[in-house]
Amino acid sequence: MTTLEIILTDITQLPIDGVVNAANNSLLGGMGVDGAIHRVGGTALTQACQALRHTHYPDGLATGAAVATCAGELPAKRVIHTVGPVYAKDPDPQARLADCYRNSLRCAQEEGLRSIAFPAISTGVYGFPKQQAANIAVATLLQALREGVALERVVLVAFSEEDAQILRHALNQAQHSI
Numbered sequence: 069m070t071t072l073e074i075i076l077t078d079i080t081q082l083p084i085d086g087v088v089n090a091a092n093n094s095l096l097g098g099m100g101v102d103g104a105i106h107r108v109g110g111t112a113l114t115q116a117c118q119a120l121r122h123t124h125y126p127d128g129l130a131t132g133a134a135v136a137t138c139a140g141e142l143p144a145k146r147v148i149h150t151v152g153p154v155y156a157k158d159p160d161p162q163a164r165l166a167d168c169y170r171n172s173l174r175c176a177q178e179e180g181l182r183s184i185a186f187p188a189i190s191t192g193v194y195g196f197p198k199q200q201a202a203n204i205a206v207a208t209l210l211q212a213l214r215e216g217v218a219l220e221r222v223v224l225v226a227f228s229e230e231d232a233q234i235l236r237h238a239l240n241q242a243q244h245s246i
């Protein structure tokens with residue numbers, strides 16, 4: 069059985085097989101959690117992203133897609149880069165956000181990972197309302213878990229106590245509605 073947990077932490081410090089990065093289409097780093105992952109991951113991670121961009125995604129990674137690289141100095145095996153929707157600009161931000169969670173899970177399984185941790189994709193710079201994003205994250209992950217995934221642990225990382233409460237609320241609501 070796969071567990072779905074909520075942990076309040078800095079995702080760059082979490083020992084886990086796969087760390088999901090809330091990247092942008094360029095794959096070349098940015099602010100927020102992306103900046104932190106590149107800072108801690110170091111040169112190996114940034115160079116892997118540059119190479120991937122050059123060889124596979126000259127026009128950038130599509131919104132909702134996910135791709136893995138090495139994790140550099142992070143206490144993880146792989147980083148899974150996914151591009152969340154910009155809430156105010158995307159024609160269907162809810163569907164694209166669900167794609168991020170689904171495609172990241174699929175990528176983790178293709179990579180043979182046993183555990184994965186997600187930050188709250190799109191809820192910072194990209195402006196997705198936090199409770200709505202948490203509801204989508206929880207619903208999408210629980211659905212995938214019900215369908216069966218080859219992972220032992222799926223972690224939703226909160227970066228503040230307020231964000232942890234938002235995620236707990238989403239999880240409680242989803243479990244009561246089963």
Ligand code: AR6
Nearest residue numbers: 078079090092098099100101102188190191192193194227
């Ligand atoms: N650990 C866990 N969560 C974090 C951390 C951390 N170290 N740092 C931030 N968060 P954001 P987005 C949370 O803005 O909205 C970048 O410039 C943060 O509190 O990082 O998807 C990229 O390059 C928030 O809840 O990602 C893109 O251009 C969540 O991570 C753009 O921002 C996501 O906030 C992506 O924007």
